[in-house]
Amino acid sequence: MTRLSAAELIKAVPAKQAKKNPPLKKNANGFKGNRQFAKVEATVESVSVYLTSNGITITGTKQDGDKTWLMLDRCPVVSGCESNGTDIAVVVSSEGIGYKNQHDRGQGLHWADVRDALEPGYKAWRDGYQNREATPQSAESDEDDSDDLIIRCASDVTTRPVEWFWQNKFVAGAINLLIGMPDVGKSVLTCDIAARKSTGTEWPPVDGERSPSNPGSVIFLAAEDSPETTLVPRLRAAGADLTKIHFIEGVKRDTQDGKVRDQFDIQRDIMHLRKMHSLIPDLSLVIIDPLDSYISAKTDTNIGNQARAALWPLKDWAEENGITIILVHHFNKSATTNAMDKVSGARSFGALPRSVWAVGRDPNDDDITIMAPIKLNLVKQSAKKAIGYEIRSALHDSDQPCVHWSDEAISLTAGDIIAGKQTQKCKAAEWLRDMLQAGPMPAKELKEHAEDAGHSWRTVEKAKDEANAISEQVYEGGKIIGWQWRLQ
Numbered sequence: 227m228t229r230l231s232a233a234e235l236i237k238a239v240p241a242k243q244a245k246k247n248p249p250l251k252k253n254a255n256g257f258k259g260n261r262q263f264a265k266v267e268a269t270v271e272s273v274s275v276y277l278t279s280n281g282i283t284i285t286g287t288k289q290d291g292d293k294t295w296l297m298l299d300r301c302p303v304v305s306g307c308e309s310n311g312t313d314i315a316v317v318v319s320s321e322g323i324g325y326k327n328q329h330d331r332g333q334g335l336h337w338a339d340v341r342d343a344l345e346p347g348y349k350a351w352r353d354g355y356q357n358r359e360a361t362p363q364s365a366e367s368d369e370d371d372s373d374d375l376i377i378r379c380a381s382d383v384t385t386r387p388v389e390w391f392w393q394n395k396f397v398a399g400a401i402n403l404l405i406g407m408p409d410v411g412k413s414v415l416t417c418d419i420a421a422r423k424s425t426g427t428e429w430p431p432v433d434g435e436r437s438p439s440n441p442g443s444v445i446f447l448a449a450e451d452s453p454e455t456t457l458v459p460r461l462r463a464a465g466a467d468l469t470k471i472h473f474i475e476g477v478k479r480d481t482q483d484g485k486v487r488d489q490f491d492i493q494r495d496i497m498h499l500r501k502m503h504s505l506i507p508d509l510s511l512v513i514i515d516p517l518d519s520y521i522s523a524k525t526d527t528n529i530g531n532q533a534r535a536a537l538w539p540l541k542d543w544a545e546e547n548g549i550t551i552i553l554v555h556h557f558n559k560s561a562t563t564n565a566m567d568k569v570s571g572a573r574s575f576g577a578l579p580r581s582v583w584a585v586g587r588d589p590n591d592d593d594i595t596i597m598a599p600i601k602l603n604l605v606k607q608s609a610k611k612a613i614g615y616e617i618r619s620a621l622h623d624s625d626q627p628c629v630h631w632s633d634e635a636i637s638l639t640a641g642d643i644i645a646g647k648q649t650q651k652c653k654a655a656e657w658l659r660d661m662l663q664a665g666p667m668p669a670k671e672l673k674e675h676a677e678d679a680g681h682s683w684r685t686v687e688k689a690k691d692e693a694n695a696i697s698e699q700v701y702e703g704g705k706i707i708g709w710q711w712r713l714q
Contacts, residue, residue, distance in 0.1 A: 270294045270318045277302075277316065280344040285311055293319040303343040304331045304528045305571055306558040316340070331528065343530045343573060391511070391550040392419075392429045393437035394602070394609045397580040399548040401541050404597075405555045405569055406585030411595050411617045411627070412554050413451055414460060415585065416513050418629040419552070420444045421466035423511050430631035432613055442510025443470040445502060447490055449519035463620035463628050472506065474498075492520045496539040503547055512544075515554035517575070533572035541578060553579065557644070565600040565640035580604060584640035588614060590651040590685055594632070598640040611635035654681045655689035659713065662695055666712035669697060 274284055274296060283299040296316045301307035304327070307314070313328035316337070325337045341348040389398040396402040406412055422429065426441035451457050453473050461471055477495055478485040490498070492514065503509050514520055521527060521536045544551045558570040565584055569576040576582055582601035588594035598612035614636045620628035637650070657679055661667060667675075676686045690697065690711075697711045 268318065268323060270296070273316060273318050273323060282344075285309065291319075293317050300560075301327050301329070301332050301335075302340050303327075303335055303530065303572075304329070305567075305569070305573065306528075306560045307331055308560060339529075346530060346534065346574065346577065388604050389548070390437075391423075392439070393435070394605050394611070395429070395437075395581070395583075395613075396550055396552065397604060398550050399545050400580040401537065401544060401551045401553060401578060403553050403555055403569075403576065403579040403582040404585055405557060405582065405600070407557055410585050410587060411615075411629075412585050413448070413456070413515060414617055414627045414629055415595075415597070415615070416515060416552065416554060417457065417460040417466075418464050420446065420471060420511065420513060421461055421464035424461075424467040424470040425465060427465070430613065430615075431633055432611055433633075433635050440510075441467070441470070442508050443472065443506045444511045444513065445499075445506075445509065446471065446473045447512070447514045447520055448473065449489075449516065451515070459623070459626050460628075463623045463626035470508075472502070474502075490520055491522050492540050493522060493525070493536045493538075496543055499540075499543060503549070509547075509549060511550045511552065513552045513554070517553045517555045518570075527571035527575070530572040530574045533574040534578060537574070537578050563641055563645040565644055568644055569600075576601065584643055586643035588636070588638065589642060589646045591688060596636055596638055596643055598636070598638060598643055600640045612638055612640075650681075650685050651689050651692065654685045655692040657681060658686060658689055658693040658695055658711075662693075662711060662713045666710045668700075669709040669711055672711050 270287075277284060277296065277298070280302075282302055284296050285299050286297040288295040288297070294317070296318065297309065297312055298314045298316065299309055301309070301314055307327070307329050314332065315326050317324040317326060323337045325335060325340050327333065327335055338348070390396070391398040391402075404412055404415070421427070422439055423442050423444055426439050429437035429439055431437070446453075446457065448457060453475075457473070458468065458471075461468060474490055476487045477490050477498065479488045499512070518527065525536050526532050527536070540551060543549070555575060556570050557568045560567065562568060566573075566576050566582070568584075569582070579601070581599070581604075584596075584598050584600050586596055586598075588596050593616055594614045595617065596612050596614050599610045602610050612635065614632040614634075616630045616632075617627045618630045620626045654676075657676075661672065661675060672686075673683050676683055694714050695711055696714055697709055699706050700708050700710050
C-alpha cells in the first residue's frame with residue numbers, strides 16, 4: 227500500500243485551540259474530553275489509507291451524524307498505550323480531523339501530534355507553513371534576522387562509504403541501540419564490546435566473515451552497575467586494556483549551596499563529552515546504559531519530538547567526530563510482537579539510531595542469548611544476520627561472567643525472540659517423531675540423520691520431551707553396547 231505524505235493528504239491548518247477548555251463531558255460515543263479538529267480537505271477513505279499505510283490498525287468505525295469515528299488499535303503517539311477497542315479514535319467530519327485518546331497519558335493530544343509521530347518533523351513544517359504570510363520578511367528584516375538557513379547543493383557533497391565500528395553490526399560515527407529484557411546479559415555484552423575495542427581485538431567472525439578492529443578508548447555511562455564490584459572485574463576478565471576505559475560518574479553543578487553532584491544529562495551536558503574527546507584523542511566508543519537514566523526527568527520520553535530533541539545533540543556530536551554510540555534500552559510491556567513497537571518510549575528512540583538490535587534468550591536454548599537486527603537498513607538483506615553467544619565463567623576468573631561467541635549466524639529474527647517462538651525446536655521434534663515412528667534407532671545413526679536434515683544434535687536432544695521420545699542404553703550379554711532412541 228502506498229504511504230501518503232503530508233502534502234498529499236493535508237494542506238490546511240488546524241483550528242485555534244480555546245484558551246480554556248470546557249468541562250469534560252461524556253458524548254454519544256462514550257468519550258470524555260474534547261477534540262481539537264484540524265480543518266482539512268480529507269475524506270474518511272484517505273484518512274483510513276493514511277493511517278493503515280503508516281502501520282496503524284483501524285479496528286472499527288462508528289457514525290455519529292456527519293462524524294465518522296475510526297477506532298484505532300493503539301495510540302500512534304504514546305508508546306505502549308493500547309486501545310480496548312473504543313477508547314482511541316480519529317474523527318473525520320465536516321469540521322476537519324480530530325483525535326481522541328481517553329487514556330490519562332493521551333489527554334491533550336491532537337491530530338497534529340498523530341501526524342508528527344507518523345511523520346517526524348510535521349509540526350515544525352506546519353507551523354512554518356502557517357506563519358509564512360503572518361510574518362512577511364522585507365529586505366531590512368532579513369538583515370536583522372539572527373537565524374541563518376544552512377543549505378548545501380547536492381553537487382557540492384563529497385560522498386563517502388558507510389564506516390563500520392563492527393562490520394554489518396554497529397555503524398561508526400552514529401547512534402546504535404541495544405534493546406532487550408532485563409537479565410539477558412546486556413551489560414556483559416557491552417563489557418565484551420568495550421574490551422575488544424580497547425585492545426583492537428578482532429570482532430567475532432560470523433559464518434567465516436572476519437571483521438578487524440583497531441584499538442581505541444571507551445567511555446562508559448553506567449547508572450546501574452558499579453565500576454568497583456561489577457564493571458572493572460568484568461572488563462578485566464574480558465581482557466580489556468583498563469587504561470583505555472573511562473567512567474563518567476556525574477557532573478558537579480554550580481548552585482547557591484556551592485558545587486552539587488548531579489546525574490549526567492546527554493542533552494544538557496554534551497559539552498563535557500566534547501571536552502573529554504579533546505583529552506582522549508583516540509576516543510572511539512561511548513556506551514550509555516541504560517538510556518533512560520541519562521535523559522532529563524523533564525523530558526517526556528513518550529512524545530516523539532521531546533525524545534528526538536534529547537538525542538539530537540548526541541547524534542550530531544557522534545557524526546562530527548566519528549565516534550560510535552551504543553545506547554542500552556529496554557523493551558516496553560506491550561503485547562505486540564512487532565520488534566520496533568517494543569522499543570520503550572517514543573518511536574524516535576528506534577527511528578534515530580542507524581542500527582537497532584534486540585537482545586534476548588534463544589527460544590530453543592535458554593543457555594544462548596541472541597543479538598538479532600531490528601533495524602539495519604545500511605546493508606543488504608542477506609547480511610542482516612543474528613548472532614548468538616553464551617555467558618560462561620571467565621578462564622582466569624571463574625567468579626566473573628564472560629561472553630563466548632558462536633561462529634555461526636542464527637536463523638532466528640528479533641520477532642522470534644520477542645514472541646518466544648520455538649521454531650527450531652518444534653521442527654526438530656516433528657522430525658524426531660517421524661524418524662522414530664518405525665521403531666527404535668541407534669543414537670549414532672540418528673545423529674547422522676539429524677545432521678543430514680539440518681538439525682543440530684543439541685536441538686534434537688532438547689526436542690526429545692516434546693517429541694515424547696526417550697533415550698536408553700542397549701545391553702547385549704549383560705554389557706552395555708550403546709544407546710538407542712525410541713518413542714514412549
